[in-house]
Amino acid sequence: MTPSVIVLIVLGLAAVGYFLGRQRALKTSERDGVKLHSLPVYYGQSVALFAAVPALLLLGAWLFLQPVLLENNITGKIPDSAIPDGGARNLVMVDVRRIAEGLNQLIAQGDVSENGLVDMQADVTDVRARLAEVGVALGSDVSPVVFQAAKEYRSIGLTASFFRNIAVLAVSFGFAFWAWARIQPQLRARNISETFVTALLMGSSLVAILTTVGIVGSLLFESVSFFKMYPAADFFLSTTxxxxxxxxxxxxxxxxxxxxxxxxxxxxxxxxxxxxxxxxxxxxxxxxxxxxxxxxxxxxxxxxxxxxxxxxxxxxxxxxxxxxxxxxxxxxxxxxxxxxxxxxxxxxxxxxxxxxxxxxxxxxxxxxxxxxxxxxxxxxxxxxxxxxxxxxxxxxxxxxxxxxxxxxxxxxxxxxxxxxxxxxxxxxxxxxxxxxxxxxxxxxxxxxxxxxxxxxxxxxxxxxxxxxxxxxxxxxxxxxxxxxxx
Structure with missing residues (x-):
């Protein structure tokens, strides 16, 4: 399942949790003859928020960290001999990602099966031709090492995505059930809902600050790399x-x-x-x-x-x-x-x-x-x-x-x-x-x-x-x- 599908499922669970939480609050109040601390809508909101917010935060963190960890893992397995003369390792990783995406498209179209992909070898002409059919252009010849890295990149990515989906759905369902089970007339549901809203507003206010920090950090990191290769005095004082x-x-x-x-x-x-x-x-x-x-x-x-x-x-x-x-x-x-x-x-x-x-x-x-x-x-x-x-x-x-x-x-x-x-x-x-x-x-x-x-x-x-x-x-x-x- 793609991340968008997971988001829709989580939002669906949150919607169901809202109605179940509201219904449970009303029934509990009628059964015990106790007045609710908050309006019934707040009890439903508390269940919906616990069903959606932790799961979406986990999904966002996973989507941010998975590509970084996956590329670091695969990059370390590519030997220096597979890097073209005068090339860079990151350029090879670009081909690795493109080949992995092309293989996914070939499997989706039925041109290659999962079992056939395992036995598929890096014949330069064959691989480039088959990937070109699905619109994947490569910057260099497909060496066996790079092709094997692309297959491993795809395999690890699929496994990580599978566990991501399981973890996100489990967190969503688990927190929703916990929030639903703890609903009692004495529960301060309005305070819980307002705390989530306050945290959301605070996070929104931090977006501009974090964006500025990210922009400055990315510029500063690459600028330091530049000044290591080119003198700062020549850059700021030269007229050519x-x-x-x-x-x-x-x-x-x-x-x-x-x-x-x-x-x-x-x-x-x-x-x-x-x-x-x-x-x-x-x-x-x-x-x-x-x-x-x-x-x-x-x-x-x-x-x-x-x-x-x-x-x-x-x-x-x-x-x-x-x-x-x-x-x-x-x-x-x-x-x-x-x-x-x-x-x-x-x-x-x-x-x-x-x-x-x-x-x-x-x-x-x-x-x-x-x-x-x-x-x-x-x-x-x-x-x-x-x-x-x-x-x-x-x-x-x-x-x-x-x-x-x-x-x-x-x-x-x-x-x-x-x-x-x-x-x-x-x-x-x-x-x-x-x-x-x-x-x-x-x-x-x-x-x-x-x-x-x-x-x-x-x-x-x-x-x-x-x-x-x-x-x-x-x-x-x-x-x-x-x-x-x-």
């Missing part, structure tokens, strides 16, 4: 980015950082003033009818996929800037440039800044406006000298959050700015950013353990730290200078 997967690579970080900051500055130079002026107009000048139409229309820009913005930059903005500005002024002849990506990215950021700033301006108490008008100030003077200073911390925070969004953008830069890593002041020349190079270094048929691939994790960690600092700065500005109004 020239990855060569056959050796002699220059992996300088500075050209990518320059391109990232250059594109982001151009985008913010467009988005910040326009977004702020839109917010001021919507909050202070626009009528309710115009505002109800204009604000949703502007926020539609935030819902457009970035790939659509990239196509807009590639087809419309880039050729326009090239034909009407860059070429006549002798500044360049390419439609891919910093200016192209920056302008389109700025358009994308306008709704982020305008919407956040509009909400912040509207949060300024009306009493401040009335007091300013009462002293004889005009509307424009009130906006400049009262409203904007009061809303300034929130507006600055919106700007910094938009900057973080600009730094992490990928698709617009890929299609609008090109992929050239260079240090140049000309905004009409093609450049690239950190995120683009992360994608390019991790795509293609390259060895994962090489510095040219692991550098993507070092770039990702650096970008993560950079954007994290911007977000912390935004929160600091908002909290330090925020005005508290009654």
């Amino acid at each position: 980015w020239n990855p060569q997967f056959r050796g002699g690579s220059d992996l300088g970080f500075l050209p990518l950082l320059w391109g990232t900051l250059y594109v982001s500055v151009v985008a913010l130079a467009l988005a910040v003033p326009l977004g702020l002026m839109i917010a001021i107009y919507l909050a202070e000048y626009a009528g309710s009818t115009l505002r109800s139409f204009a604000k949703p229309a502007i926020e539609v820009l935030a819902g457009i996929p970035t790939i659509v913005y990239g196509l807009f930059a590639l087809i419309t903005v880039g050729p326009f800037l090239r034909d009407w500005i860059a070429q006549p002024l002798g500044l360049g002849s390419s439609s891919s440039s910093v200016m192209t990506a920056g302008l389109v990215m700025g358009i994308m950021l306008i709704p982020f800044i305008s919407s956040l700033s509009d909400d912040i301006i509207n949060a300024v108490p009306q009493a401040l406006r009335d007091g300013s008008y009462g002293l004889g100030a005009t509307k424009s003077e009130t906006i400049k000298q009262v409203i904007l200073p009061a809303a300034l911390p929130g507006i600055v925070g919106a700007f910094l959050l938009a900057a973080s969004r600009a730094i992490g953008e990928t698709m617009i830069v890929v299609m609008g700015a090109g992929a050239a890593a260079r240090l140049d002041l000309n905004p009409f020349e093609a450049m690239t950013t950190i995120t683009v190079k992360i994608v390019s270094q991790l795509t293609g048929d390259t060895e994962f353990a090489s510095p040219e691939t692991l550098v993507a994790f070092a770039l990702g960690l650096t970008l993560f730290v950079f954007t994290l600092c911007l977000n912390i700065l935004a929160l600091y500005v908002v909290r330090k200078y925020r005005e508290q109004y009654e």
Whole structure:
């Protein structure tokens, strides 16, 4: 049985336990003539929770640990002689998993029986042909050692899955029966149910924290592996980015950082003033009818996929800037440039800044406006000298959050700015950013353990730290200078 089937069975047991628990509570109360401590629904919930939660936790832990333990077991049994020259053990394990999946498909289709699989040997041509029939492509020839490892991988996996199913169903049924048997009128079922709900809410609140820890841990682990192979000083201080997967690579970080900051500055130079002026107009000048139409229309820009913005930059903005500005002024002849990506990215950021700033301006108490008008100030003077200073911390925070969004953008830069890593002041020349190079270094048929691939994790960690600092700065500005109004 697949995990999804097990989940459905456990949920079915929980549903049955709910009705049986509720019924037992009512019958016990009538038989003993004792009033229930809690509502009957809580007794049913207690049985359902004990039937589902421990079993699902066991299933989740098993699904997480089984592949790790299984791969460690099989990897240790593959001799070094089975590893191709210049290859990596993890690449061989990829073929092991693919062969195991292909064998499962062959058995499911009836092409091979379980007994036939035991006697099946690794004839290279035969195995590759039969696996290709079920859509399994292999990266290398199927050696007897690898084929035997795949059969053992599949066998141990099936055995572990069988015991997993038995254990999960036994835990679900056992806890459900125990919870059902202990139902008495004096049982504080409501407390049990609320304790489970509290634990669920606490676990939900930890998801974001654990996700952040997992992201940082994965980036940090691979970044350490990269810096063991490539000097950190050369990475952070070199001005040359020239990855060569056959050796002699220059992996300088500075050209990518320059391109990232250059594109982001151009985008913010467009988005910040326009977004702020839109917010001021919507909050202070626009009528309710115009505002109800204009604000949703502007926020539609935030819902457009970035790939659509990239196509807009590639087809419309880039050729326009090239034909009407860059070429006549002798500044360049390419439609891919910093200016192209920056302008389109700025358009994308306008709704982020305008919407956040509009909400912040509207949060300024009306009493401040009335007091300013009462002293004889005009509307424009009130906006400049009262409203904007009061809303300034929130507006600055919106700007910094938009900057973080600009730094992490990928698709617009890929299609609008090109992929050239260079240090140049000309905004009409093609450049690239950190995120683009992360994608390019991790795509293609390259060895994962090489510095040219692991550098993507070092770039990702650096970008993560950079954007994290911007977000912390935004929160600091908002909290330090925020005005508290009654």
